[in-house]
Amino acid sequence: MKRTSRLVAILMCLMMLPFGIATAESAPAQYSNRISFSATSINLPDNVNFMDDAIYKTFDKMFNFEYQLTNITWETWDERDRLWITSGDMPDMLFWNFNLKDYKSYSSQGLVKALPDDLETKYPNLAAAMKKTGVADYLKANDPDQKLYMIPNVIYLKPPTETTDLIIDPKVLYYRKDWAKAVGIEVGDTITVDQIVALAKAFAEKDPGGNGAGKTIGFTAPPAYVDNAFVQSSNAFYDQFYKDANGKYVWGGFDDATLAGVKKLKECFDTGVIDPDYYAFKGKEHYEKFDSGIAGMFVDGASAANVDERFNSFSRSNPSIDPAQAIGLATVVGDDGVYRGEQNVTNFWAGLLFNPDIDDEKLDRILSILDYVCTEEGQRLIHCGIEGVDYTMNGDQIEITRAKDENGNFINIADEYPSYNFFFTKAVLPDDWSARDPSLPEAVRTMAVNMFHVKEKAAQLVAPDYAQILFDGEKKLKFPLKIDDLITGMIFSGNDIDAEWTNFKTTNQQTVQDVVDELNAGITQ
Amino acid sequence: MLEYKKKKLDKAQIVIGIVMGIWALLILFPFYNAILASISTQREFSRNPLMLFPQEVTFSAYSYLMKATSLMTGYRNTLFFLALGVPFSMLITVSTAYVLSRPSFPGKKIYVFLVLFTMYFSGGMVPIYLLMKEMKLTNSLVGIVLLYGGNTFYAILIRNFFQSIPHEIEESAKIDGASEMLTFFRIILPLSVPILMTVILFLAVDRWNEWFNVMLMVRDSNKWTLQVILRNIVYTTLDDMASRVVSVQKTYYSLSLKMAAIVLTMAPVMIFYPFTQRFFIKGIMIGSVKG
Numbered sequence: 123m124k125r126t127s128r129l130v131a132i133l134m135c136l137m138m139l140p141f142g143i144a145t146a147e148s149a150p151a152q153y154s155n156r157i158s159f160s161a162t163s164i165n166l167p168d169n170v171n172f173m174d175d176a177i178y179k180t181f182d183k184m185f186n187f188e189y190q191l192t193n194i195t196w197e198t199w200d201e202r203d204r205l206w207i208t209s210g211d212m213p214d215m216l217f218w219n220f221n222l223k224d225y226k227s228y229s230s231q232g233l234v235k236a237l238p239d240d241l242e243t244k245y246p247n248l249a250a251a252m253k254k255t256g257v258a259d260y261l262k263a264n265d266p267d268q269k270l271y272m273i274p275n276v277i278y279l280k281p282p283t284e285t286t287d288l289i290i291d292p293k294v295l296y297y298r299k300d301w302a303k304a305v306g307i308e309v310g311d312t313i314t315v316d317q318i319v320a321l322a323k324a325f326a327e328k329d330p331g332g333n334g335a336g337k338t339i340g341f342t343a344p345p346a347y348v349d350n351a352f353v354q355s356s357n358a359f360y361d362q363f364y365k366d367a368n369g370k371y372v373w374g375g376f377d378d379a380t381l382a383g384v385k386k387l388k389e390c391f392d393t394g395v396i397d398p399d400y401y402a403f404k405g406k407e408h409y410e411k412f413d414s415g416i417a418g419m420f421v422d423g424a425s426a427a428n429v430d431e432r433f434n435s436f437s438r439s440n441p442s443i444d445p446a447q448a449i450g451l452a453t454v455v456g457d458d459g460v461y462r463g464e465q466n467v468t469n470f471w472a473g474l475l476f477n478p479d480i481d482d483e484k485l486d487r488i489l490s491i492l493d494y495v496c497t498e499e500g501q502r503l504i505h506c507g508i509e510g511v512d513y514t515m516n517g518d519q520i521e522i523t524r525a526k527d528e529n530g531n532f533i534n535i536a537d538e539y540p541s542y543n544f545f546f547t548k549a550v551l552p553d554d555w556s557a558r559d560p561s562l563p564e565a566v567r568t569m570a571v572n573m574f575h576v577k578e579k580a581a582q583l584v585a586p587d588y589a590q591i592l593f594d595g596e597k598k599l600k601f602p603l604k605i606d607d608l609i610t611g612m613i614f615s616g617n618d619i620d621a622e623w624t625n626f627k628t629t630n631q632q633t634v635q636d637v638v639d640e641l642n643a644g645i646t647q
Numbered sequence: 648m649l650e651y652k653k654k655k656l657d658k659a660q661i662v663i664g665i666v667m668g669i670w671a672l673l674i675l676f677p678f679y680n681a682i683l684a685s686i687s688t689q690r691e692f693s694r695n696p697l698m699l700f701p702q703e704v705t706f707s708a709y710s711y712l713m714k715a716t717s718l719m720t721g722y723r724n725t726l727f728f729l730a731l732g733v734p735f736s737m738l739i740t741v742s743t744a745y746v747l748s749r750p751s752f753p754g755k756k757i758y759v760f761l762v763l764f765t766m767y768f769s770g771g772m773v774p775i776y777l778l779m780k781e782m783k784l785t786n787s788l789v790g791i792v793l794l795y796g797g798n799t800f801y802a803i804l805i806r807n808f809f810q811s812i813p814h815e816i817e818e819s820a821k822i823d824g825a826s827e828m829l830t831f832f833r834i835i836l837p838l839s840v841p842i843l844m845t846v847i848l849f850l851a852v853d854r855w856n857e858w859f860n861v862m863l864m865v866r867d868s869n870k871w872t873l874q875v876i877l878r879n880i881v882y883t884t885l886d887d888m889a890s891r892v893v894s895v896q897k898t899y900y901s902l903s904l905k906m907a908a909i910v911l912t913m914a915p916v917m918i919f920y921p922f923t924q925r926f927f928i929k930g931i932m933i934g935s936v937k938g
Contacts, residue, residue, distance in 0.1 A: 168717035168868055168876070192866045195882050205863060209776045211785070333694060410902070414690040439689060 153186040157487050159480075160213035162203075163544045166193040170540040176508045178541035185491050191544055207233050207475070215488055216475045217547065220272065222592055223599045225261070228475070229271040235476035235485065236269040244486075245493035247500075251276045251549055255470035260588045273492065274470035275551050279501075282425075282557035283574045288583045291463030292553075293350050294424040294573050296432060297321065299450035300443070301418050304330040311576045312459065313452040315355055315386055318419065322395040325418035333416060341390075342397035342408045342417040346606045350464070351421045351454045352390060353383030353609060358462035361605045363590055363598075363641055371590065371641040373634045375605045381623050384609055388619045401610050413439040424451060426570040427556035433566060434531065451569055453576045461580035468586050471551060492549045504545045505555045507535055513560075520560045532561040595640040603630055685709070685906035692902065708907035712880060718911075721873035724788060725855060728872055732792045732854045733847060739797030740846065744805035745831060766799040776863065785864045788872075794860060795853075801846045808842040809835060848923050855916060877908045 172178060172191055182188070192213060194202060200219055206212040207228055228234045242249040252258040255274040262270040278289060295313055302309055305324040309317070322340020325331075329338050343351070353360050359374030360383065366372045374380060390396050397408075397417065411417035413436050422428065433445035440448070455461045474492075476485060494500040502520070506513045512524045512535070524532045536542045546552050556562070557571060608630075612622040656664070684692055685708055687701035712718060746752070747759060770778070775794070776785070784790030812835065820830045836843070858874035865871060871879070881904055 166868075168879070169720070193868050193879070195879050197878070197882050198862050202863065205772060205776055208773050209780060211776070211780055337694065407902075410689055411693060414693040416690075416693045 150184070153184075153487065153490075155483065156186050156188070157484050158188045158190070159215060159484050159488055160190045160192065161215040161544070162192045162194050162213055162217045164194055164196070164199065164217055164547060166191055166543050167536075167540060168193070172541045172544060175539040175541050176511070177503060177539040177545065180503055180508065181491060181494075181541075181545070184494065185487055187487055187491070189544070210478075212475070212477050214477050214480050214484060216477075218272070218473050218475045220274065220470075220473050222594055225272065226594060229265065229269070232478055234271045235478045235480055236267075236271055237273070237476075238485070238489075239269075241270075241489070245489050247496040248273070248489060248493040248549060251279055251496040254279060255468065256586060256588060257468055257470050257592070260592055264592070272473040272475055273549055274473045275547065275549055276496075277469050277471055277551050277553045278557075279496070279550055279554045280558075282571055283578055288585060289467040289469045290574050290577050290581075290583065291465075291467055292423045292425050292428070292574075293347065293421055293463065295351065295419060295421055295452045295454050296412065296424075297419040297450050297452060298325070298331075298412075298448060300448045301325055301330040302450065304328070309450055309452050311452060311572065312455045312461070312580060314455055314457055314459075315352055315390075316457065318351065318454070319390055319393075319395050322390075322419060323393075326394065331415045331418070337416070339397045339411060339417040340395045341419045342400060342403075342411045343420045343422070344403035344408060345401055345610045347408070347421040348387065348396060348400055349383075349606050349609055352387035352396075353380060354464070355454050355456045355462055356380065356383030356386070358465045362466060363637065364465070364587070365590075371638055371645070373638060375603065375608070376627055376634060380605075384612060384623065385619055387609070388613055391613050401614060409435060412436070415440070421454070424570050424573050425553050425556045426559060426562050426567045427552065429570045430562045430566045434529075437529065446565055451573055453573055453580065455580055459580060460582075461577045463577060463581065465584055466586045466591055468588075468591065472547075474548065495545060495549045501550060501555055504542060505535065505552070505559060506561070507539060512538075522561045524561065535561075589645045590641065593641060593644060595637070595644050597636045597640045601633070601637050603633060681906045681909055684902050685910050687903070689903065705903075708903040709911075711904065712877075712907055712911060717868065717871070717876045717880070718873075720869060721871060721876035724870060725857075725873040728788050728792065728857060729851060729854045731789065732795060732857075733850045735792050736795060736797055736850050736854075737843070737847060740802045740850075741805060741836075741843070743797050743799075743802040744809060745835065747802065747806040748809035762799055762802065766803075772863070779864055786866050786870065788861070788865065788870055791857070791860050791864060794864070798846075798850065801849065805839070805842055805846060808839055812838055844923065852916060874912065877912055881905055881908050 166172075173182070173188055190213075194217065200221075203212075203216060203218055204224070206216065210233070212234075229236070238244065252273060254276045257274050258270060258272075261272070262268060265271075281289070283290070295318065297309060297313075299309070302321060302324075305321075305328045307321050307324055309321065313321075318341060325340045326336075326338050329335070331338055341348075341351075349360070357374055357377050357379035360377065360380040362374050363371050364374055387396075391398075397411070399407075408417065408420040408422070409432070412420050422432070429451070433449065436443070436445045436449060453461055476488075495504065502509075502513075506520060506522065507524065509515065512522065514521050514523055522532055524535070524538070527533050536546075557567065559567070608626060612619060612626060615622050680697070683698060683701060684696075686704050686706060687698070688703050688705055691698070691701055691703055743762060747755075747762065749755075769775070779785050779790055779794060782790075784793060816834060816838075817830055820834050825833065856874055857872050858878060861870075861872050861875050865875075868876075868879075
């Protein structure tokens with residue numbers, strides 16, 4: 123009898139085994155119905171399978187789904203999105219470059235799906251991430267039906283400095299530290315425009331890069347970044363509408379402080395401190411001039427991932443030079459030592475829209491996936507890969523165990539797991555992870571975070587003025603002036619800068635005044 | 648036996664020769680420079696962009712582009728598009744041209760008006776997309792072939808050529824018992840080879856360079872044409888993510904990549920063009936005179 127019982131027990135166990143395995147392998151009960159959705163994503167690699175790697179499979183195991191991805195590229199992004207939305211042919215989920223005018227137009231016409239009302243209770247992590255953007259609440263509060271139609275992608279779930287929730291402009295000056303040493307100039311954590319000029323002149327005259335007489339460029343960058351260093355350091359609002367001391371909206375482009383910055387820029391350009399070709403830059407030309415040893419300085423973003431990539435790029439062009447010894451970072455400040463970076467920096471970029479005809483089950487599944495993406499565990503899965511394979515946990519510390527390339531850097535996770543290319547820009551942007559990414563060298567992370575701390579100390583940070591940023595008056599939405607282009611035009615006109623400035627103000631006075639009047643009338647508080 | 652005397656060049660001819668020679672060099676140098684930029688290192692080209700030949704030659708940009716598996720897909724799709732699109736366009740265009748060249752037929756004025764109307768006005772991007780979507784022609788290269796259909800401008804060119812053929816030739820063929828179809832295929836088309844070749848070449852270049860409609864209508868990247876794929880490769884490599892989003896892609900020497908992509912795109916056209924150039928010039932001149 124005992125033997126029989128044992129036999130029956132063993133047989134029952136054997137019979138249960140497949141069910142046990144099936145339960146462990148399959149998705150939770152609420153996701154037992156497999157769904158399939160279409161989505162777009164930016165710059166997906168070609169000819170790779172996005173459903174055959176461990177990151178996707180981990181998500182799949184949890185949420186039981188498959189997806190069809192459509193690649194979108196920067197230069198055609200807006201056109202394709204607009205065409206798909208207006209023709210009712212958009213994928214289930216669309217990665218979308220937020221534009222207030224289009225947002226209102228699409229939502230009022232029912233061309234995009236409203237997010238469910240119970241989003242906060244059903245998807246708490248996603249809701250918390252959206253709250254961090256600031257814009258989600260604002261859009262919802264200002265919608266006629268109190269609905270929200272977009273998931274804005276949050277830049278930072280955790281601010282990089284951990285001392286402020288405000289988003290700090292990440293742009294800094296990258297300079298050749300070894301050249302500065304060679305010409306006998308020491309640069310600290312901050313640098314003024316006059317110091318930039320002195321350094322650039324020394325680079326050009328003393329030629330520490332050995333380029334030959336007159337061939338070294340002191341400072342290079344595309345127009346907007348040139349203005350960031352030379353004009354914005356005089357006026358933080360040089361390219362924005364803002365409230366002045368009287369509480370009235372004005373346009374910073376017309377400020378005297380902007381003129382002071384433009385004059386300084388003109389002087390620097392005329393004396394050859396700035397790259398003579400900068401006006402034509404559209405992409406990464408400044409990186410190339412710096413990496414090839416032609417230029418000694420440029421301005422660019424400096425999240426930890428940015429700095430790491432700049433270092434790696436420099437190393438590829440200069441394998442014998444240690445980038446940590448050759449490149450320094452400094453925050454550009456005004457003559458008074460005050461940092462005036464970009465203001466009204468919102469904690470989001472681009473967003474996710476949904477097809478108005480998407481069924482509830484599919485939408486629920488996608489939102490559930492995004493909810494998981496917004497968790498620490500989800501972010502770790504996307505950015506670090508699989509525990510035990512790509513990393514191990516040592517207490518709350520992550521130790522990366524991923525393979526390294528020939529230069530000793532961890533191989534790019536996107537090369538190992540193609541689905542990373544989809545997940546890493548959904549709901550939470552990679553900037554958030556980059557500041558604490560353990561696969562980046564500690565020194566690089568420290569340098570990047572230090573710049574944020576420097577800016578925090580040297581600036582009076584202002585909370586984003588959403589009322590102004592998302593003001594949808596007709597004149598403001600159609601405001602045509604691009605201050606960086608206008609400044610570049612003044613610099614290259616060859617005329618007296620005061621005359622150019624007067625002409626610029628006279629010509630555009632009415633256009634600016636119309637928006638200013640609209641803002642002051644439309645925003646009461 | 649004929650004797651050829653060496654003709655002495657006068658001063659004016661020498662001056663013209665020198666000026667034209669310099670002019671030719673000015674035209675050719677950008678092409679040559681593009682090739683140099685595609686095979687030189689970032690450092691060397693940055694220091695000496697007007698070099699005659701790089702000291703250090705690298706094919707890394709070509710290697711990068713060729714390693715992109717999608718490039719072969721692009722060539723395959725473009726050749727398919729070319730092989731299907733050019734004959735289809737020619738069929739529509741030449742048929743239209745022949746009909747328009749007939750002295751009279753019922754409703755000719757309205758028909759001509761409708762054909763010419765499309766030369767100046769289009770339906771617009773969204774209506775065309777909606778039409779394609781309704782006809783289930785999006786995401787298909789065959790759909791793009793149908794979308795292009797005939798070409799009004801070339802149809803007018805060919806019509807003008809057809810009208811310049813003496814009527815007596817057609818009449819004599821008809822007296823000999825030739826039908827309208829036989830006259831068209833045995834008389835008109837053989838006499839129109841220059842203009843037909845020209846239009847074939849124009850259409851071939853058009854189809855080779857096709858990217859816009861494929862970009863809008865075709866979502867499946869396995870169906871993208873070469874131009875779309877090259878743009879994608881170059882832009883993916885060159886552009887940082889906008890705004891504050893960090894880049895995860897490695898950066899490559901952008902100018903070298905751009906130029907390598909340009910060379911790969913224009914090389915087939917430049918190789919074939921000299922062999923067919925005579926048709927281009929002759930055909931355009933013939934078709935453009937009589938209206």
